[in-house]
Amino acid sequence: MAPSFHIPLITLPSRAGDAIAPDQLDLLRQACLDHGFFLLNNADGHGGFQIAPEQIGRVWAAAADLFDAPLEAKRAVSVASSANNRGYFSSADHAEYNKDPAGVRIKDNKEGFFFGSDNLISPGNRVPAGKAAAGVEVEAYMAAGRAACVTVMRAIVAAGLLAAAGETCPDAFESRYLSDPVYMAKCLKYPPSNGNTDAHTDYGCITLLLPGDSGLEVHVGGAWHPVPFAPGAFVINFGDLLAAWSRGAVRSTIHRVIYNSAAGAPRYSVPLFLHPNRGTAVRTPGGAAAGGSVGGFGRPAGDGSGDVEVDTYSYVLSRFDATYKHRAAATAGGAGAEAAAAAMEAEAGTAAATTATA
Ligand SMILES: O=C(O)CCC(=O)C(=O)O
Numbered sequence: 001m002a003p004s005f006h007i008p009l010i011t012l013p014s015r016a017g018d019a020i021a022p023d024q025l026d027l028l029r030q031a032c033l034d035h036g037f038f039l040l041n042n043a044d045g046h047g048g049f050q051i052a053p054e055q056i057g058r059v060w061a062a063a064a065d066l067f068d069a070p071l072e073a074k075r076a077v078s079v080a081s082s083a084n085n086r087g088y089f090s091s092a093d094h095a096e097y098n099k100d101p102a103g104v105r106i107k108d109n110k111e112g113f114f115f116g117s118d119n120l121i122s123p124g125n126r127v128p129a130g131k132a133a134a135g136v137e138v139e140a141y142m143a144a145g146r147a148a149c150v151t152v153m154r155a156i157v158a159a160g161l162l163a164a165a166g167e168t169c170p171d172a173f174e175s176r177y178l179s180d181p182v183y184m185a186k187c188l189k190y191p192p193s194n195g196n197t198d199a200h201t202d203y204g205c206i207t208l209l210l211p212g213d214s215g216l217e218v219h220v221g222g223a224w225h226p227v228p229f230a231p232g233a234f235v236i237n238f239g240d241l242l243a244a245w246s247r248g249a250v251r252s253t254i255h256r257v258i259y260n261s262a263a264g265a266p267r268y269s270v271p272l273f274l275h276p277n278r279g280t281a282v283r284t285p286g287g288a289a290a291g292g293s294v295g296g297f298g299r300p301a302g303d304g305s306g307d308v309e310v311d312t313y314s315y316v317l318s319r320f321d322a323t324y325k326h327r328a329a330a331t332a333g334g335a336g337a338e339a340a341a342a343a344m345e346a347e348a349g350t351a352a353a354t355t356a357t358a
């Protein structure tokens with residue numbers, strides 16, 4: 001039977017101590033098995049919020065402030081002039097990518113600012129001159145978003161979706177994989193007409209999207225479907241690494257943005273992408289079963305199982321290389337993600353560590 005297309009609104013407790021309602025866990029499990037998209041209610045059902053509404057208001061203001069900077073000030077902090085992918089990007093900085101099953105190509109024409117967690121991007125994020133306060137706000141939002149992602153990942157484990165990988169205890173899972181996660185966020189701005197992100201899957205574990213308007217579409221059952229826009233809710237979806245790690249229990253589904261505003265207004269969004277702790281390997285099935293990008297990056301587990309061990313940090317860097325033109329150029333010649341990691345470490349002034357174990 002073709003997977004049903006339903007995007008549920010799910011409420012999860014924001015504090016680890018509060019129980020998840022069984023019906024919400026059922027909705028979560030079904031959404032993950034079907035396509036991996038759901039709306040996360042910002043209200044947590046216990047009088048709290050995943051992220052305080054005031055904080056969300058502040059990140060919107062910060063994003064608008066960043067984009068208000070003159071183009072020269074934005075270009076001065078371009079990702080193309082950064083060895084570790086910090087700062088401003090436009091569609092010109094993006095490598096071409098397209099996963100539309102029918103081969104339909106739409107021009108990616110958004111602009112954005114790329115931010116990373118300290119353990120990914122050190123010594124700091126880059127914002128246009130005079131916009132330091134906006135950068136601090138985005139980082140504060142990221143810290144809150146990180147906690148919301150951990151909440152959802154705990155629910156994924158509680159729902160049994162990582163049981164095939166041997167992970168059934170949310171507390172153990174959090175302390176092993178999410179005590180110091182690698183995460184990044186983008187502030188995105190789409191033009192008022194034909195504002196697009198081309199068809200793609202996300203590559204990591206979990207994406208927490210704060211959308212400013214409708215326009216997001218997901219490809220299920222051979223057709224594109226709009227993801228409902230619900231102010232007061234986030235969109236949650238999952239990436240290739242978690243799909244492989246969960247042995248297909250959590251789906252990583254192709255999605256895109258096509259935006260046209262009747263009012264002539266740009267569309268803003270703030271996606272946050274969270275990955276396991278730096279230096280942590282996750283075990284996935286080998287070969288095609290792991291999905292192209294993930295399986296191709298793992299090392300054989302060496303125990304005859306056919307599984308591969310994927311170093312999650314190196315994997316994330318390899319995906320940057322495939323996504324941003326300047327990184328592809330910087331790492332051309334075969335050294336790939338490990339050379340890029342070394343360059344990032346050098347820029348950060350720290351010793352190259354986790355990635356180069358042969
Ligand atoms: O802007 C959006 O709503 C989604 C963007 C997206 O899918 C992504 O950045 O991976």
Ligand SMILES: [Fe+2]
Nearest residue numbers: 200201202255
């Ligand atoms: Fe995406």
